[in-house]
Each structure stands twice: as C-alpha cells, then as structure tokens.
Amino acid sequence: MNGFLLSILIWLPILGAVAVMVVGEQRPALAKGLALVIAMAAFLLGLPLFFAFDTTTAAMQFVENKPWIETFNINYHLGVDGFSAPLILLTLLFGWLVVIAGWRSITKNVNQYMAAFLVMEGLMIGVFAALDALLFYVFFEAMLIPMFLVIGIWGGPRRVYATIKFFLYTFLGSVFMLIGLIYLYIQSGTWEILAWHELPLALDVQKWLFMAFLVAFAVKVPMFPVHTWLPDAHVEAPTGGSVVLAAIMLKIGGYGFIRFSLPITPDASAALDWLVIGLSLIAVVYIGFVALVQQDMKKLIAYSSISHMGFVTLGLFIAFSIYRKTGGVSGAALGVEGAMVQMISHGFISGALFLTVGVLYDRVHSRMIKDYGGVANTMPWFALFAVFFLMANSGLPGTSGFVGEFMVILAAFQANFWFAVLAAMILILGAAYNLWLAKRVIYGDVTNHEVRNLQDINSREALVLGVLAAAVLFFGLWPQPLVDMMQASVDHLLQHIVQAKVI
Amino acid sequence: MNGAKMILAAPEIWVLAMACVIMIVDLFLREERRGIIHMLAMLTVIFAAIITLRGDYLIDGVRSVTAFSDSFIRDPMGDVLKVFSCVIMGLIFIYSKFYLRSFKMFRADFFTLSLFALLGVMLLISANSMLMIYLGLELISLPVYALVAFNRASGRGTEAAMKYFVLGSMASGMLLYGMSMIYGATGSLLLPEIAKAIQLQGANDILLTFGLVFVVVGIAFKFGAVPFHMWIPDVYEGAPPAVTLFISSVPKLAAFAMAYRFLSSGLGDLHVHWQSMLASLALLSIVLGNLAAIMQSNIKRMLAYSTISHMGFVFLGLLPGSAFGFGASMYYVIVYGIMSVASFGMVILLSARGVEAEHLDDFKGLNQRNPFYAAIMGLVMFSMAGVPPMVGFFAKLMVLKAVIEAGMMWLAITAVVFAVIGAFYYLRIVKYMYFDEPETKTAITAPVDFGTALTVNGAMILGLGMFSSSLIAICMTSFGL
Numbered sequence: 001m002n003g004f005l006l007s008i009l010i011w012l013p014i015l016g017a018v019a020v021m022v023v024g025e026q027r028p029a030l031a032k033g034l035a036l037v038i039a040m041a042a043f044l045l046g047l048p049l050f051f052a053f054d055t056t057t058a059a060m061q062f063v064e065n066k067p068w069i070e071t072f073n074i075n076y077h078l079g080v081d082g083f084s085a086p087l088i089l090l091t092l093l094f095g096w097l098v099v100i101a102g103w104r105s106i107t108k109n110v111n112q113y114m115a116a117f118l119v120m121e122g123l124m125i126g127v128f129a130a131l132d133a134l135l136f137y138v139f140f141e142a143m144l145i146p147m148f149l150v151i152g153i154w155g156g157p158r159r160v161y162a163t164i165k166f167f168l169y170t171f172l173g174s175v176f177m178l179i180g181l182i183y184l185y186i187q188s189g190t191w192e193i194l195a196w197h198e199l200p201l202a203l204d205v206q207k208w209l210f211m212a213f214l215v216a217f218a219v220k221v222p223m224f225p226v227h228t229w230l231p232d233a234h235v236e237a238p239t240g241g242s243v244v245l246a247a248i249m250l251k252i253g254g255y256g257f258i259r260f261s262l263p264i265t266p267d268a269s270a271a272l273d274w275l276v277i278g279l280s281l282i283a284v285v286y287i288g289f290v291a292l293v294q295q296d297m298k299k300l301i302a303y304s305s306i307s308h309m310g311f312v313t314l315g316l317f318i319a320f321s322i323y324r325k326t327g328g329v330s331g332a333a334l335g336v337e338g339a340m341v342q343m344i345s346h347g348f349i350s351g352a353l354f355l356t357v358g359v360l361y362d363r364v365h366s367r368m369i370k371d372y373g374g375v376a377n378t379m380p381w382f383a384l385f386a387v388f389f390l391m392a393n394s395g396l397p398g399t400s401g402f403v404g405e406f407m408v409i410l411a412a413f414q415a416n417f418w419f420a421v422l423a424a425m426i427l428i429l430g431a432a433y434n435l436w437l438a439k440r441v442i443y444g445d446v447t448n449h450e451v452r453n454l455q456d457i458n459s460r461e462a463l464v465l466g467v468l469a470a471a472v473l474f475f476g477l478w479p480q481p482l483v484d485m486m487q488a489s490v491d492h493l494l495q496h497i498v499q500a501k502v503i
Numbered sequence: 504m505n506g507a508k509m510i511l512a513a514p515e516i517w518v519l520a521m522a523c524v525i526m527i528v529d530l531f532l533r534e535e536r537r538g539i540i541h542m543l544a545m546l547t548v549i550f551a552a553i554i555t556l557r558g559d560y561l562i563d564g565v566r567s568v569t570a571f572s573d574s575f576i577r578d579p580m581g582d583v584l585k586v587f588s589c590v591i592m593g594l595i596f597i598y599s600k601f602y603l604r605s606f607k608m609f610r611a612d613f614f615t616l617s618l619f620a621l622l623g624v625m626l627l628i629s630a631n632s633m634l635m636i637y638l639g640l641e642l643i644s645l646p647v648y649a650l651v652a653f654n655r656a657s658g659r660g661t662e663a664a665m666k667y668f669v670l671g672s673m674a675s676g677m678l679l680y681g682m683s684m685i686y687g688a689t690g691s692l693l694l695p696e697i698a699k700a701i702q703l704q705g706a707n708d709i710l711l712t713f714g715l716v717f718v719v720v721g722i723a724f725k726f727g728a729v730p731f732h733m734w735i736p737d738v739y740e741g742a743p744p745a746v747t748l749f750i751s752s753v754p755k756l757a758a759f760a761m762a763y764r765f766l767s768s769g770l771g772d773l774h775v776h777w778q779s780m781l782a783s784l785a786l787l788s789i790v791l792g793n794l795a796a797i798m799q800s801n802i803k804r805m806l807a808y809s810t811i812s813h814m815g816f817v818f819l820g821l822l823p824g825s826a827f828g829f830g831a832s833m834y835y836v837i838v839y840g841i842m843s844v845a846s847f848g849m850v851i852l853l854s855a856r857g858v859e860a861e862h863l864d865d866f867k868g869l870n871q872r873n874p875f876y877a878a879i880m881g882l883v884m885f886s887m888a889g890v891p892p893m894v895g896f897f898a899k900l901m902v903l904k905a906v907i908e909a910g911m912m913w914l915a916i917t918a919v920v921f922a923v924i925g926a927f928y929y930l931r932i933v934k935y936m937y938f939d940e941p942e943t944k945t946a947i948t949a950p951v952d953f954g955t956a957l958t959v960n961g962a963m964i965l966g967l968g969m970f971s972s973s974l975i976a977i978c979m980t981s982f983g984l
Contacts, residue, residue, distance in 0.1 A: 025874075069972040071979045072901075112874070134900075138891040145885060148930070152938040153870075160938050164930055171890075171926055175919040179912070182904050 005048060005062050006078040006129045009088065010122045012042050013095065017118035020111050028110035032103060035114035039096035039121065046092040049085050055484045058082065058492030060131060060194070068135070074191050077132040082489030083258050083340065084128040086482060087251055090347045091128070093471075094247050095121040097464050098240040101355055104460075105239060105362045106154060113154060116146040117240060124248055128255060133181045133191045136259075137174070140252070144170055147241065147249070155236040162229075162236035169229040173219035177260075180212035184264070197263040197496055200503045206268035213261045214276070220253030221313060224282045227306045234302035235367070239358030242298065246305050247351035251343045254312045258336075258493065262316065266497040269320065276317040281422045283310030288429035292436070297360075297367050300437060301353045304393060307426060308346050314423060315339030315408040319494065321415040329494040331414040336490045337483055338407025344482060345392075345400035345475060352389045352468040356382070359461050360441075364450050369437065374446035378454040383442045385457070385465040390438050392472045394430035400475035508570040511577045514555045514585060515625050521547040522618035529611035537609055541600050544614040545593060548621070552589035555582050566983065573693050574632035576764075580833065580981035581628045584760055587837045588624050588753045591844055592617070595752070597956040598848040599745030601949060605854070608654060608743070616646040617749060624753050628760040631768075632693045633682045636761055640678070640725070643754050644671050650749070651742040663741025670734045674724035681717025684710050685770075694769035706772045715773050718765060719780050725758040726814040729787035739807035744859065747803060748847045751810055752840040755817075759836040762821055763829055774824045781822040782914060788815030789918050793925035801861050805928060806846055809887060812925055813839050819918060820902040823909035826982040831901035834978040838898040838967070845883045845960040852876060852949055852957065866932055868941025876947060877936045879961035884933050886964045888926040894968035897975065 016038035023031045054061060060079030068076040080088060098117055106113045123146070126139035144167055151163035185191055188199050201209070219226045230250075234242045262269055269276075284307050291303035316339045319332035359382060360375070361367055376383035392399035395406075405426065412420040446452050457465070475482055509516075525543050532539060560568045560577055567578035596614070603609040620643050627639025648671065652664035686692060688710040689700035701711065720731065727735040739747050766777055792812030799805035817839070820832030853860035853869075860866075870877040886893030899922065906915045949957070967974055 021874075067972075069897075069975055071972070071976045071984070072904075109870075109874075112870075138896075141891045141896070145890060148933070149937055152934060160934055163938075164927070164934070167930060168923060168927060172920070172923045175923055176916070178900070179903065179907065179915055179919060182900070182907050182915075183912075186904070186908050 003062075003064065005045070006080065006125070007064055009042055009046050009092070010078075010126045010129065012045070012122070013038060013118040013125075014122035017115035017122075020115045020118060023111050025109055025111055028107075031111035031114050032099070035118060036096060036099045038118060039099050042121070043092045043096055046089065049080065049089055050485075053080075053085055053485060055082070056488060058488040061085075063131075068132070073185075073189065074134045075132045076135060077192065078129040078135075079131050080129055082486035083255065083493075086340070086344050086485055087128045087248075087255060088125050090251070090344055091121060091124050091248050093467075094244060094347070094351060097351070097355075097467065098243050100460060100464050101243065101358060102238070102240045105358065109153065113150070113240075116150050117244070120146040120150075120244060124252070127252055131193050133184070133193050133196070135191075136193070137178060137181060141171070141174060143249070147245070150241040151233060151237045154238040155241070157236075158232070159236040162232040165229045166233040169219050169226065173216040173226070176212040177216035180209045184209065193259060193264075198501075199264070200501045201265070202503050203267050203271070206265040206502070207272065210261060210265040210268035210272060213256065213265070217253040217256035217261065218279070220256065221250060221309045222253070222306060223276075223310070223313060224279045224287070224306075227283070227287070230306060231299050231302040234305075234354075235296060235298045239354060239361065242354040242358075243351045246301070246354055247347040250305060250309055251347060254309065254316070254339065254343050257313065257316050258340075262319075263493060263496045267500055267502050269317065269497065273317045273320045276313055277321075277419065280310040280314035280317070281419065283307055284314070285422055285425050285429070288426060288433070292429065292433045294433075295369055297357045297369055297437065297441065298354070300369075300433060301350065301357065304430070304433065305346070305350050307429070308342065308350070308393075311342050311405060311408050311423065311426065312339045312346075314419070315342065315404075315411060318408075318412055318415040318419060319497065322411060323498050326414060329491070329498060331411055332494050332498075333490050334407050335411030335415075336493065337486060338404050338411055340404075340486050340490070341400070341407060341475075341479055341482060342404025345404050345472070348468050348471045348475075349389055349392050349399075349401055352385075352465060352472070353393060355461075355464055355468070356386045356389060359457055359465075363454055369440050371448055372441040372451060373444045373448065374442075375451055375454065376442045377446050378451060379456045381462065382457045385469060386442055387438050388469055389465075389472070390434040392476070394434040395427050398473070398476050400472045400479065402476060403479045511558070511560060511568060511570045512575060512629075513558065514551045515622060515629070517554055518547060518551050518618055518622045518625065522615050522622065525611060525618065526615045529615075532611075537611065540611045540614055541596065544596050544618060547618060548589040548592045548596065551621075551625075552586045555585045555589070558582070569631055573695070574635045575626075575629050576631035577629060578981075580763070581760065583977055583981055584628045584756050584833070584837070585625050587840065588621065588628070588756050591752050591756075591840050592621055592749075594844050594848070594956050594960055595745075595748045597952050598748055598844065598851050601953045602743065602745040602851045602854065606654070606743070613650070613653060613745070616650050620646040620650070620749065621753065624757040627757040630761065630764060631695070633686065633769075634692050636765065637675075637679065637682065639757065640761070641675065643757060644675070647746070647750060647754070650746040651738055653746055654743050657741070657743075659741040660743065663738045667734050667738045670724070674721050674731065677717045677724075678721025681714045681721060684714030685718070688714060694764055697769045698771055701770065701772045706776075711770075711773065712776055715770060715776055716780070718770070719777060719784075722758065722762045722765065723784050725761065726755065726817065727811055728784040728814050728818060729791045729811060732788065732791075732811045735811060736804045736807040739810075740801060740803045740861075744803070744847055744851050744854065748844055748851075751806070751843045751847060755814070755836050756840055759817060759833060763833075766821065767824065767829065771824070778822050778824060781818045782911070785815045785818035785822060786914065786917060788812060788818065789921045793921045796925065796928045799928075800863055802850055802863055802865070802932075803861060805863070806843070806850075809925070809928070810839075810843065812921070813887070816899060816902050816918065819906050819914065823905050823911075825905060825909065826984050827908065827979070828902075828905035830979040830982045830984055831898075831905045833981065834975060835898040835902055837974070837978070838894050841960065841963055841967070842883055842886050842895060845879070845957065845964060846887070848953075848957050848960060849876065849880045849883070852947065852953070863932065863935055864942065866935040867939040869936040869947075871941050872944070873947045876957070879957060880936060881933055882961050882964050884929040886968070888929040889922050890926075892965070892968045894964050894971060897968055897971045901975065
C-alpha cells in the first residue's frame with residue numbers, strides 16, 4: 001500500500017468531495033457526516049507517514065512515478081522527505097478539524113462548503129508531495145480555486161474584495177515562478193525538482209530565478225511588502241477558511257523556499273540573503289507593532305502570523321551568513337530546523353487561535369475587541385484554552401511556540417548579534433499583543449450584556465481545541481520526534497546549498 | 504486528375520453534398536417536422552469527422568498528399584483540425600437548436616449556411632495554393648455575413664452584418680493585394696512553389712516583403728488581432744448567440760491553418776520579417792484585449808475582448824516559427840474553440856424565452872439557481888483565465904514554452920502579467936455566480952441534448968486538462984515532433 005499512499009491521500013479527499021457534492025443541499029447532516037468520515041479516513045490512512053517514515057535517510061520515500069504528459073516530459077512524481085512529511089501530517093490533522101469546526105456555524109450550501117475543504121485538503125497534500133515541478137505548480141494554483149470560493153461564498157461583508165485580492169495577488173506571484181520553471185525545463189529537459197537541485201546555473205540566471213521564486217513564495221508566506229492580502233482575507237474568511245489559510249497555506253510559501261529557492265539557486269540565495277533577512281526582520285518587528293494596535297481580533301492574529309512567518313524565512317536564510325562565519329553547517333542546521341519547527345508549531349497555534357475567535361464569533365457575531373471583556377466569567381473553559389494558545393503564541397517555554405523561536409534566535413546569534421536582537425523583539429512584542437488581547441477580551445469586568453449570556457464551549461469545540469492544545473504542549477515539551485524526522489533532510493539540504501553550483 | 508486523388512477531398516465533398524441535400528429536403532418539410540433538418544446536419548458533421556479519420560492516405564512515411572493540381576493538401580495537421588471543427592460544429596448545432604427554437608428562428612437556412620461555412624473552413628484548412636486560401640476564406644465569410652443578420656427583425660444584427668461585411672471585404676481586398684504581389688514576385692500561386700522561388704532569389708525582395716505585410720493584415724483580420732479587431736465586439740454583440748458560437752470557434756481553427764500554411768509552408772524564409780509583425784500583433788492583442796474586457800458589462804462584448812486576447816496567445820505560439828511553436832499554437836486554438844463554445848452555450852442557456860442574456864448581471868446567483876451549470880461555467884472561466892488543472896492552463900503553458908525557447912523572455916513576461924489582469928474579469932463572472940444573490944428565482948431548464956452537450960463540453964475542459972497528454976501528443980505529432 002505504501003506505493004500508493006500519497007495518491008490515496010491526495011485523491012481520497014478530492015473524490016470524496018465529489019460524493020459530498022452529489023449528496024446535495026437538501027441533506028446537510030449527511031453531507032457533514034460524509035465529509036467527516038472522509039477526512040478522518042484520510043487522517044488515519046496518513047498515519048504511516050509518521051510511523052513508517054525512515055528518519056535515517058534524506059532520500060524521498062513513498063515514491064510514485066508515472067508519466068503524465070509524455071511529449072512534454074511531465075511526470076506524476078510524488079514522494080516525501082523530512083520537510084514534506086510533517087507538513088502533510090499537519091494538513092491531514094486540520095482536514096478533519098475544520099470539518100468539525102464548521103459543523104454548526106455553516107448553514108448555507110453545507111455540501112459545497114465541505115466539498116471545497118476536502119478538495120483543498122487533497123490539493124495541499126499534492127503541493128507537499130509533488131516532486132515534479134509542473135505537478136507542483138498545478139496543485140499550487142488549483143488550490144486557489146476552492147479557497148477563492150470559500151472566502152467569497154461564506155465570508156464576511158467585504159468578502160468579494162478580500163477574495164479577489166487574495167486570488168490576484170497569489171496568481172500574479174506564481175506566474176513569474178511559472179516562467180522560471182519553464183526556463184529551467186528548457187535548460188535541463190526535465191521537470192524533476194531533484195534533478196534541478198544538481199543543475200549548474202550561471203549566477204545571473206540564478207538571480208533571476210531566485211527573484212521569480214521569491215515573488216511567488218513571498219506572496220504566499222506572506223513577507224513584508226506583499227502581505228497586505230492576508231489581513232483582508234483572514235478577516236473576511238469564515239473560521240475554517242482562516243484556519244486552513246493560517247495553518248497550512250502560509251506554510252506552502254516556506255516549503256517553497258526549502259524545495260525550490262535554496263537548493264536550485266543556492267548561490268543567488270547566498271548573494272541575496274540580505275534581502276530576505278531584511279524583509280523578515282521588518283516583518284518580525286514592524287508587523288509586530290502593527291499587530292499591537294489592531295481593534296479586530298482576527299486582524300491581530302493575522303498580523304501576528306505574518307510576524308511569526310518572518311521567523312521562518314529568517315531561520316532559512318541566515319544559514320548562509322552562519323556558514324560564511326563559522327565554516328560549519330551545524331549552526332545553519334539549527335536555523336533551518338528552527339524554521340521547520342516554527343512552521344509546524346505556528347500551524348497548530350494560529351489554527352487554534354482562529355478557532356477560538358470563531359467560537360466567540362459564532363456566539364456574539366463580532367470580532368471587535370471592544371465588544372468583549374470578562375469572557376472568563378461566563379466561559380471559564382474557553383478562557384483556559386484561549387489564554388493557553390495566546391501564551392503559546394507569545395513563545396512561552398513549554399509550548400511549541402517557544403521551541404522554534406528559540407532555535408532560530410540561537411542560530412541568529414551565530415550569524416549576527418543584531419539579527420538576534422531584532423528577532424528577539426518578537427518575544428517582547430508577542431507577549432505584549434497577546435497578553436493585552438487576553439486582558440481586554442478574557443479578563444476584566446463584564447461590560448456587555450451579550451457576554452453575560454455566553455454559553456461555555458460545548459464538547460465539539462472542546463475536542464477541537466483540546467487536540468490542538470495537546471499538540472502544542474507535546475511538541476513544546478518533547479520536540480524530538482519532529483526534529484528527528486527532518487534531521488537527515490536538513491543535513492542533506494545544507495550540504496547542497498553550501499556547495500557553489502555556478503557554471 | 505484521377506478518382507484516387509479525388510477521394511482525398513471526400514470529407515469536403517460529403518459536407519457539400521449534404522448541405523445541398525438539406526436545402527432540398529427543407530422544401531418538402533412541413534413546419535413541425537423541421538427537427539429532421541437538425542438531425543441531418545448532425546449526421547453530416549458526425550460522418551464528416553468519421554470520413555476524415557478513416558482516410559488512410561499516408562503510406563511509407565509520406566507526410567502529406569496533394570490533389571487538384573497540388574492546390575489541395577491532406578496532412579495529419581489538417582485532419583486533426585477538421586475533426587475538431589466537426590466536433591465543435593456538432594456542439595454548436597445542439598446549442599443553437601435550443602436557441603433557435605426558443606426564439607422562433609428555427610429555419611433550415613441556418614443549417615445550410617453553417618454547413619457551407621464549415622465547408623469553407625475545411626477547404627481553408629487544406630489549402631495549398633493562394634487561390635484555394637482565398638476560396639476557403641470567402642466560403643467562410645459569405646455565409647457568416649448572412650448568418651449575422653439571421654434575425655431579420657434585429658436592427659443590431661443588421662448593423663453588425665453590414666459592419667462585418669464592409670470590413671471583411673476590405674480585409675479580403677488587402678489579402679488579395681498581398682497575394683498578387685507575392686504572385687508577381689515568385690510567379691506561382693502554389694505555396695511550395697512560392698517557397699522554392701523565395702529560396703532561389705533570396706528573402707530580401709522589397710515586393711515580397713510588401714506582399715507579406717498585406718497577407719499578415721489579412722490573417723490578423725481573420726483572427727481578430729489588434730489593430731484589426733474592431734469588428735469582433737460589434738459582431739459578437741449583434742449576431743444571435745447561435746451564430747456567435749460559430750464565429751468565435753471554428754473559423755479560428757481555419758485561421759490557424761491558413762497562418763501556418765501561408766507563413767511557414769509558403770513564406771517560411773521571410774520568418775524574420777513576419778516574426779516581428781506577429782510579435783507586435785500578439786502583444787497589442789493581449790494588452791488591449793485584456794484591458795478592454797475589464798470594462799465591459801455586456802457578457803458578449805466581454806467574451807469578444809477575451810477572444811482578442813486569446814488570439815494574441817495563438818500568435819505568440821506562431822511567431823517563433825518552430826515546429827513546437829506551431830504545435831502549441833494549434834493546441835491553443837483547439838482548446839480555445841472548446842472553451843468558447845462552452846461559454847456561449849452558457850449564454851444561450853441563460854437566455855429565457857424571447858429575452859437574451861446579455862448582461863453580466865444575468866449570471867447573478869446562478870449557483871443558487873442551478874449549482875451544476877454554475878460549476879460548468881466556473882470551469883470555463885477558470886480555464887480561460889489559465890488556472891490549472893483546466894485545459895486552458897496547458898495551452899498557455901505550451902505557448903509560453905515556445906516563446907521562452909525562442910529567447911523572447913520579455914514577451915512571455917508581459918503576456919503572463921496581462922493574463923493575470925485578464926483573470927480579474929473571469930473571476931468577476933465567478934463572483935456573480937457564486938457570491939451574489941439571484942435576481943430571479945426561475946429555475947433553469949434545458950432540453951436533455953443541450954444539457955448533455957454542455958456537460959460533455961465541461962468535462963472536456965476539465966478532462967483534457969487533467970489528462971492532457973493525448974491531445975498535446977496529437978498536436979505535436981502533426982508537426983513531426
């Protein structure tokens with residue numbers, strides 16, 4: 001079965017979505033039930049990715065390779081390594097969490113909602129599993145369609161603006177990458193990403209390609225000047241949409257840097273690392289301040305996401321200055337591993353935070369901080385979860401949020417003292433906006449009568465938040481399994497990128 | 504001239520015969536039995552496709568066979584284009600039957616005129632001499648002029664037909680003028696002879712280049728490339744959708760064949776000259792088509808400008824002059840034909856009895872009125888925008904590869920940037936269908952054959968994308984790749 005595992009994980013949700021569509025609008029309960037069964041089945045089937053994963057090798061595992069478009073040398077080539085396997089597991093987990101999260105709050109076109117999320121799940125797994133660049137691009141772009149519909153159909157009042165902005169931003173970024181991919185194909189005669197890792201390229205060419213990849217992935221991450229679509233999309237998206245966007249879609253940008261930019265254009269990455277590091281630090285510090293002044297809870301979390309994703313790109317690109325300084329790769333490995341841990345951890349935490357906001361929004365129908373206050377008085381269990389996730393978001397030791405940030409800051413010290421100082425600002429700023437949010441929403445006196453009548457979370461919501469809280473705590477206390485999983489791949493990547501491949 | 508050679512033109516002869524038969528049968532049919540005409544027309548295109556496919560004329564690696572004193576050529580490329588012309592024509596007949604019936608215009612002239620135009624398309628695809636090119640071209644144009652004015656009561660239809668006729672005649676004149684100069688410079692009407700003559704005397708003859716300019720103008724007019732695009736929006740808007748279906752799809756396939764035969768088989772040595780001309784035409788079409796489409800509130804005009812930008816992409820594939828480029832271009836034009844009939848099929852579907860769906864608003868809330876047809880239109884729009892896994896993406900991909908391979912990186916970058924701008928107006932349709940509330944609650948009904956055809960058409964757009972390998976291979980083998 002391992003020979004088809006990845007295909008099953010991609011196509012089971014997509015074909016399942018067709019079944020859910022066929023159920024029709026008239027029977028929402030059946031549609032929801034079917035969607036949950038499919039997402040659960042995909043999750044359980046995907047567990048071998050963790051248990052049967054060979055942590056000793058950087059080679060691709062669970063490989064499938066069949067010709068797709070022969071005249072054009074495009075293959076249906078799938079496989080996972082230490083970078084993609086954890087991200088696929090994250091996707092599978094959120095696959096069923098969002099189905100449960102949308103259980104009550106979605107009343108319009110329930111079957112279409114569930115189908116859109118299932119399709120999205122399959123396509124995102126495809127993005128992480130694709131080893132053929134064109135296959136990657138197909139999944140990467142196709143993913144936009146369900147997300148576009150999810151924000152546009154079930155979103156808030158300004159949903160049309162937000163979703164078109166989301167689509168066009170991402171689309172514009174990725175067409176440049178497409179040109180780059182076609183160029184690489186013409187140079188090498190193959191679409192194999194792994195073959196491109198070995199392809200020697202002149203520095204000028206590498207720089208152009210690097211910029212093409214940067215535009216595509218920077219929009220996705222999102223990095224500082226091209227981040228403006230994210231707050232809009234998050235604010236307008238339904239809870240499930242925000243969760244998937246924050247927990248998984250943003251990670252595709254980081255994953256793209258790892259899979260494309262760093263190994264295919266290592267010399268350009270080394271030459272232009274100042275650009276990415278600069279933008280990352282701006283994201284960490286400036287966006288951190290922007291998050292501080294938000295009035296809207298979802299916007300605050302969205303900006304905090306941008307700030308935290310800045311850590312991911314920082315961790316990836318300080319590798320070069322560490323290598324230049326120390327001549328070894330162990331410090332650089334710390335940075336890359338930190339970035340990966342941060343991605344997974346941010347997936348849990350940001351997903352959980354959007355779910356907590358969703359819990360409040362379902363009851364009060366407001367996302368404004370000023371409409372709340374003293375929620376802890378009426379919703380003690382909810383308050384427990386919310387404060388825990390906010391603490392994790394500010395990097396409290398013992399939660400997974402701490403591990404990734406700590407690793408990246410440690411690595412940053414080896415690169416440049418001032419990088420580390422600026423990066424560490426996130427601990428202060430993060431604590432400030434998270435705790436201030438907790439103070440204004442959770443604690444204090446009850447001033448709003450709607451808050452007085454709130455019902456505490458039900459068992460369904462408790463299950464979703466509980467699973468995520470357990471994950472945050474588990475990887476905070478014992479990140480070893482995660483680090484083990486990616487260790488071999490990180491070392492392999494670093495071997496690759498420190499070797500110049502300029503012609 | 505012998506019988507064995509005549510058989511090469513069997514598909515054309517069949518279409519011609521059937522068009523005449525339908526004309527005569529109609530005389531003996533009573534009003535309520537007109538359905539027979541539609542069935543005969545369907546039979547005609549189905550058998551034309553089958554006859555084309557059955558023609559086994561290629562023996563021992565010969566790539567093409569000629570007939571009628573070399574002015575008619577039969578080759579794999581032509582066969583593929585003819586088969587797809589017939590397939591698209593079949594879809595058009597099914598879609599237009601529904602439209603003609605609900606607008607009380609169900610007359611046999613529509614089918615005979617369409618079949619004569621189809622005959623013109625097939626002749627143009629197989630043209631190997633300038634005379635044949637002109638013959639095919641006029642045989643397409645004349646029935647279409649009449650078809651545009653098919654609804655005699657419509658003032659806009661008549662106006663569009665007049666405009667089309669005047670501009671079309673001018674373009675034909677230009678083409679003839681160019682042909683006469685090329686004839687003067689080379690002394691032959693046959694494309695292979697012209698190519699030989701150019702090889703002998705060199706490509707820098709001023710008369711030849713001059714002739715080439717006029718020929719390119721004629722080709723650009725047929726495609727509707729900027730700045731020879733003026734007729735497209737008016738004709739698309741004025742003609743009944745059943746006719747727009749035809750204008751926007753099948754003749755483009757013939758125009759591609761004409762461009763390939765004229766520019767590559769005939770004037771291949773003038774490549775440097777026509778490359779820059781096509782590049783500017785392509786660029787202008789993509790830029791202006793996409794920008795102007797954003798400003799339209801009429802669905803037919805929007806689709807007209809979208810056609811213009813798509814034809815820009817077809818030109819992008821032509822201009823490298825490589826076999827791969829021609830294959831990519833051919834793939835694009837076939838794919839475009841399939842997408843285009845689907846989009847106008849949707850316009851027909853939304854036209855309630857006696858009222859044409861013209862405004863983008865008519866798509867409002869389609870998802871709530873009928874999720875299935877909304878999904879099909881969504882597929883078409885995303886495909887036209889070039890979002891994978893729909894087939895439109897693969898068409899763009901191939902064309903871009905051809906352009907980048909030829910070293911014209913900036914052309915490719917401009918094209919994709921404007922494709923993103925173009926995505927906006929396709930997304931707007933999706934927005935109307937999915938995000939807005941419907942203005943009326945009337946259910947959408949269509950006859951079974953219409954629904955089936957639209958479903959098949961939608962499935963082609965998705966299926967040819969996800970399993971794009973075979974069609975791409977067919978297009979590439981046509982050019983020996």
